[in-house]
Amino acid sequence: MKSWLTTTDHKRIGLLYFWTAFVFFLLGGIEALVIRLQLAQPSGHVVSAETYNQLFTMHGTTMVFLALMPLSASFFNYIVPLQIGARDVAFPRLNAFSYWVFLLGGLFLNASWFVGPLFKAGMLNVAPDGGWFGYANLTERQFSPGPNIDFWLLGLQILGISSLAAGFNFIVTILNLRAPGLKLMRLPVFTWMTLVTQFLIITAFPVITVGLVFLMFDRFFGAHFYVHGAGATPLLWQHLFWLFGHPEVYILILPAMGIVSEVLPTFARKPLFGYTVVVYSGILIGFMGWGVWSHHMFAVGLGPIADSVFAATTMLIAVPTGVKIFNWIATLWGGDIRGTTALHFAVGFIAMFIIGGLSGVSHASPPADLQQTDTYYVVAHIHYVLFGGTIMGLFAGIYYWWPKMTGRLLSEPLGKWHFWLQFIGMNVAFFPMHFIGLLGMPRRIYTYSPDLGVSDLNLVSTVGAFLIAVSLLVFIANLWRTRSRGETASNDPWGGATLEWSIPSPPPVYNFSVIPTITSRLPRWRTELHAPMQDPPATPPGPIHVPGGSWWPMVAAFGLPLMALAPLTHTLWLAFVGAGVLIVGIYGWAFEPFEV
Amino acid sequence: MTHAAHAPTAHYTSMGLDSRKMAFWAFIGSECLLFGSLISTYLVYKGRSVVGPYPHDILNIPFTSVSTFDLLMSSLMMVLALAAVQRGDMKWGKIWLFSTALLGLVFLGGQVIEFTEFVHKGLTMSTNLFGCTFFVLTGTHGAHVAVGVLWLLTLWVRALQGRLGPANAMTVEITGLYWHFVDVVWIIIFTVVYLIQ
Ligand code: HEM
Ligand SMILES: [Cu+2]
Numbered sequence: 001m002k003s004w005l006t007t008t009d010h011k012r013i014g015l016l017y018f019w020t021a022f023v024f025f026l027l028g029g030i031e032a033l034v035i036r037l038q039l040a041q042p043s044g045h046v047v048s049a050e051t052y053n054q055l056f057t058m059h060g061t062t063m064v065f066l067a068l069m070p071l072s073a074s075f076f077n078y079i080v081p082l083q084i085g086a087r088d089v090a091f092p093r094l095n096a097f098s099y100w101v102f103l104l105g106g107l108f109l110n111a112s113w114f115v116g117p118l119f120k121a122g123m124l125n126v127a128p129d130g131g132w133f134g135y136a137n138l139t140e141r142q143f144s145p146g147p148n149i150d151f152w153l154l155g156l157q158i159l160g161i162s163s164l165a166a167g168f169n170f171i172v173t174i175l176n177l178r179a180p181g182l183k184l185m186r187l188p189v190f191t192w193m194t195l196v197t198q199f200l201i202i203t204a205f206p207v208i209t210v211g212l213v214f215l216m217f218d219r220f221f222g223a224h225f226y227v228h229g230a231g232a233t234p235l236l237w238q239h240l241f242w243l244f245g246h247p248e249v250y251i252l253i254l255p256a257m258g259i260v261s262e263v264l265p266t267f268a269r270k271p272l273f274g275y276t277v278v279v280y281s282g283i284l285i286g287f288m289g290w291g292v293w294s295h296h297m298f299a300v301g302l303g304p305i306a307d308s309v310f311a312a313t314t315m316l317i318a319v320p321t322g323v324k325i326f327n328w329i330a331t332l333w334g335g336d337i338r339g340t341t342a343l344h345f346a347v348g349f350i351a352m353f354i355i356g357g358l359s360g361v362s363h364a365s366p367p368a369d370l371q372q373t374d375t376y377y378v379v380a381h382i383h384y385v386l387f388g389g390t391i392m393g394l395f396a397g398i399y400y401w402w403p404k405m406t407g408r409l410l411s412e413p414l415g416k417w418h419f420w421l422q423f424i425g426m427n428v429a430f431f432p433m434h435f436i437g438l439l440g441m442p443r444r445i446y447t448y449s450p451d452l453g454v455s456d457l458n459l460v461s462t463v464g465a466f467l468i469a470v471s472l473l474v475f476i477a478n479l480w481r482t483r484s485r486g487e488t489a490s491n492d493p494w495g496g497a498t499l500e501w502s503i504p505s506p507p508p509v510y511n512f513s514v515i516p517t518i519t520s521r522l523p524r525w526r527t528e529l530h531a532p533m534q535d536p537p538a539t540p541p542g543p544i545h546v547p548g549g550s551w552w553p554m555v556a557a558f559g560l561p562l563m564a565l566a567p568l569t570h571t572l573w574l575a576f577v578g579a580g581v582l583i584v585g586i587y588g589w590a591f592e593p594f595e596v
Numbered sequence: 597m598t599h600a601a602h603a604p605t606a607h608y609t610s611m612g613l614d615s616r617k618m619a620f621w622a623f624i625g626s627e628c629l630l631f632g633s634l635i636s637t638y639l640v641y642k643g644r645s646v647v648g649p650y651p652h653d654i655l656n657i658p659f660t661s662v663s664t665f666d667l668l669m670s671s672l673m674m675v676l677a678l679a680a681v682q683r684g685d686m687k688w689g690k691i692w693l694f695s696t697a698l699l700g701l702v703f704l705g706g707q708v709i710e711f712t713e714f715v716h717k718g719l720t721m722s723t724n725l726f727g728c729t730f731f732v733l734t735g736t737h738g739a740h741v742a743v744g745v746l747w748l749l750t751l752w753v754r755a756l757q758g759r760l761g762p763a764n765a766m767t768v769e770i771t772g773l774y775w776h777f778v779d780v781v782w783i784i785i786f787t788v789v790y791l792i793q
């Protein structure tokens with residue numbers, strides 16, 4: 001127990017991220033099921049309008065910040081150091097800090113479901129209810145008087161710190177801790193996409209932090225950043241939010257693209273087609289992702305010039321995305337294909353992501369978007385890219401790397417059941433939403449009238465949502481079964497080309513008994529020029545220094561929610577206690593003997 | 597921050613750049629977007645306040661010029677501190693580290709005086725958009741200076757205890773990176789807020 005609380009081992013932190021994020025993922029899923037129950041019939045009465053607002057806000061916020069980002073982070077943690085031949089990340093204690101801040105931030109946000117009575121309200125009354133995009137000035141105190149939005153803006157600030165700390169850590173890890181000979185253009189694509197993602201994180205998160213800080217000052221200290229009467233423009237929030245928000249969607253998708261780029265070559269037994277192009281497209285997407293944010297604001301009336309420019313950049317960004325899709329398909333073409341579950345998910349990713357990309361391009365055009373914006377059509381788009389894309393990609397990664405992470409292979413037959421149920425379920429759930437939206441049903445509204453003519457489609461969608469839930473139960477059963485009865489994994493159950501497959505499953509604490517020297521981009525495969533590398537010996541030739549654990553990252557992390565509680569409860573001394581805990585944590589951390 | 601006792605920090609790195617230093621550069625890149633967003637907001641909201649006091653009613657350029665000069669000098673002290681620590685001259689190392697922190701404190705004192713005076717003249721965060729953007733922008737910068745002062749004083753105390761020497765030059769160098777960055781940000785804020793009204 002203590003060794004898990006104080007751990008600084010990237011592998012353990014990766015597992016902590018996985019399990020924590022998976023629980024949040026299930027929570028966000030339950031919220032979605034209640035939403036779908038409410039919408040299954042017109043004029044539904046399952047929940048009230050107020051509860052519905054909290055449900056869709058917490059569903060979106062949870063899925064983006066507490067499920068998908070940290071599930072990706074679990075692979076950054078576990079896999080990236082193994083793929084670059086390192087013994088740990090550059091700053092192991094900072095890594096532990098990121099995890100604890102994430103956990104506490106997630107608990108802080110979700111505590112809002114239960115603590116209503118402390119704010120003289122009922123349970124299930126004070127959870128955030130302003131949407132994951134939190135549009136000001138709706139979120140100003142005048143229009144949202146309760147603590148709901150306070151939980152949201154403080155919770156997101158805490159979570160931002162976790163992502164930023166991890167961002168610095170992984171940038172340095174990938175750039176600086178590579179094994180000898182592992183040049184940048186020999187990095188596995190997953191590691192490359194991780195690197196691009198981290199750059200997006202460290203540049204996008206400060207922007208939303210500023211937006212949230214303004215909102216905090218407005219709500220707690222009477223500032224007027226978003227108060228129209230004082231001369232402020234409500235567009236300020238939208239610009240800051242989407243300036244963050246669009247890079248954020250690439251933060252969510254690039255890691256999944258990286259995973260798919262690992263899985264396809266392994267199971268087609270063929271190097272990735274156009275490695276260099278895939279890497280450069282990823283980098284290009286990272287840059288271009290900064291120039292498209294106003295496509296979320298076509299309905300605002302920015303004027304024809306701004307609309308045209310952002311329409312053009314949005315259509316352009318589909319180009320590097322499309323390039324990647326062709327590279328993946330070409331990788332499969334003529335390959336020696338093994339239809340494992342991981343490959344099923346990777347191919348499912350490609351298919352679903354194409355549909356999501358196409359609907360995205362369809363609202364890149366402002367006149368079309370004016371029909372689609374704020375309707376279920378956009379909900380269909382985001383679920384094809386985030387569920388069909390990111391989640392399918394993450395599951396490909398789970399089936400692919402689970403043996404490396406736990407030493408046991410997930411059951412393939414159960415995996416196929418999981419895949420097909422999920423694949424069918426998601427299409428049944430989300431495809432009708434295109435029509436529901438085009439027929440005029442707005443998003444974020446708790447009910448609809450039978451006259452709208454979308455009742456049957458909504459029922460179908462709800463059935464799809466429950467199919468997805470069943471598929472996840474199959475997945476959980478698979479996890480459970482594998483714990484004790486899963487087939488034990490060798491070092492390399494799939495015949496992978498990258499370094500993580502050269503060491504035992506799960507790897508020893510020190511990862512590599514001897515740090516390998518890399519001479520090729522696919523070190524474990526025979527290529528025209530290179531023989532496969534020698535795997536490191538099973539026992540290390542000499543003692544290996546492994547950094548010990550530390551309590552301080554967790555102590556420091558506790559300071560942040562304590563500080564956030566101060567404005568929430570209007571208790572000034574809590575701010576000082578929180579800052580004190582943070583400072584004590586940092587000093588303890590800085591001055592304890594700890595060698596990397 | 598300081599790994600005093602066990603010195604050999606010269607780890608092998610792929611890029612040949614110390615890992616902590618690289619992390620700090622990434623951090624500074626991230627901070628650029630933080631201050632960039634704050635300064636852009638200030639500029640977007642410039643001239644949009646519907647009630648006074650307005651910037652020209654209240655900003656005291658001579659006073660703030662002195663503060664700015666003070667912060668510039670602190671950067672000079674920081675350079676001298678790093679040079680002293682690198683050559684192992686801990687006597688001067690201590691003096692310069694302390695002077696840097698002291699000038700930082702003087703700057704913060706100036707900011708406290710300025711803020712108090714503004715409040716007396718009727719400008720608070722809730723007065724108008726100028727108040728909001730001014731206090732949050734300069735306050736965020738002030739918070740950065742405060743962190744820097746704490747950090748410098750910590751190094752100074754370590755030096756007094758004899759636990760900071762040339763082996764920790766990298767720590768001092770990183771402190772310097774941070775300090776110079778905060779200084780450069782101030783030059784931009786001073787120009788944007790005070791000089792170009
Ligand atoms: C071909 C690439 C893509 C294009 C052209 C595109 C275009 C767009 C446009 C124009 C909107 C605004 C629609 C509206 O609100 O009226 C939008 C919304 C959205 N997109 Fe995409 N998109 C693309 C890929 C992605 C990807 C890869 C993701 C995430 C993995 C994503 C996630 C989202 C989300 C979450 C929203 C909705 C935000 C909200 O209003 O809550 N998109 N997309
Ligand atoms: Cu976008």
